[in-house]
Amino acid sequence: MKKIGIIGSGIVAQALGNGFLKHNYEVMLSSRDVSKLSAWKEKGGAKAHTGSFEDAAKYGSIIVLAVKGSVAANVIDEAGPQNLQWKTVIDTTNPIAGGPPENGVLRYFTNLDESLMEQLQLRFPEIHFVKAFNSVGNAFMVDPPFPEKPTMFTCGNNDASKKQVHDILEQFGWEVADMGKATGARAIEPLCMLWCIPGMLRGEWSHAFKLVKA
Numbered sequence: 510m511k512k513i514g515i516i517g518s519g520i521v522a523q524a525l526g527n528g529f530l531k532h533n534y535e536v537m538l539s540s541r542d543v544s545k546l547s548a549w550k551e552k553g554g555a556k557a558h559t560g561s562f563e564d565a566a567k568y569g570s571i572i573v574l575a576v577k578g579s580v581a582a583n584v585i586d587e588a589g590p591q592n593l594q595w596k597t598v599i600d601t602t603n604p605i606a607g608g609p610p611e612n613g614v615l616r617y618f619t620n621l622d623e624s625l626m627e628q629l630q631l632r633f634p635e636i637h638f639v640k641a642f643n644s645v646g647n648a649f650m651v652d653p654p655f656p657e658k659p660t661m662f663t664c665g666n667n668d669a670s671k672k673q674v675h676d677i678l679e680q681f682g683w684e685v686a687d688m689g690k691a692t693g694a695r696a697i698e699p700l701c702m703l704w705c706i707p708g709m710l711r712g713e714w715s716h717a718f719k720l721v722k723a
Contacts, residue, residue, distance in 0.1 A: 514569020515539060516562050516588055518546055520647050521601055522575035528651030530556055532680055539565035566592035571673060578602040578625050582632055594635045597670035600626050601642040603701045613709035615702045624694035639665035639674040644700035645717045652682045659717035660684045662700065664693030686720045
């Protein structure tokens with residue numbers, strides 16, 4: 510059984526942690542303050558574990574990076590890049606800046622010529638990052654209850670790691686659209702902006718993207 514190490518403890522980390530538990534994985538969530546995860550661990554049962562960022566990085570054969578984009582690189586440093594070498598890291602992060610949205614549009618600290626995932630891949634070349642789960646709300650990440658199967662857009666430089674992530678996505682109820690190498694994150698990360706606009710403007714948060722093919 511694959512062990513999943515989740516670097517993070519927020520709502521995205523817990524939603525995905527619960528999803529992996531539901532689908533019979535062993536899961537470790539992580540935090541600088543492990544005590545705040547005691548309720549999650551108790552509810553999750555024997556397959557739910559908690560630890561430090563470093564613990565989770567060592568524990569998982571597959572890793573989920575579920576922290577604020579602004580601190581992602583620092584958190585990887587704290588977890589120990591050596592503990593993530595050659596591992597698949599599912600990158601859920603978005604480069605959301607601190608300023609308020611403009612007309613419902615989030616502000617990013619990157620530009621369209623370089624994504625956050627590219628920055629992480631350049632800084633940590635021995636980690637196999639795969640972008641996923643960044644452009645839908647946490648309530649719909651696992652077994653999304655839509656009339657049609659929604660599409661998750663992914664990208665990454667390592668084909669074997671993308672295959673691992675695609676298998677998980679399909680298990681979680683998603684159709685997968687592979688957008689190529691890490692440079693594809695330049696287009697995928699802004700999908701979070703698009704996903705959030707209906708929520709920001711009209712309080713509508715119950716949707717996902719669907720790629721329609723002829």
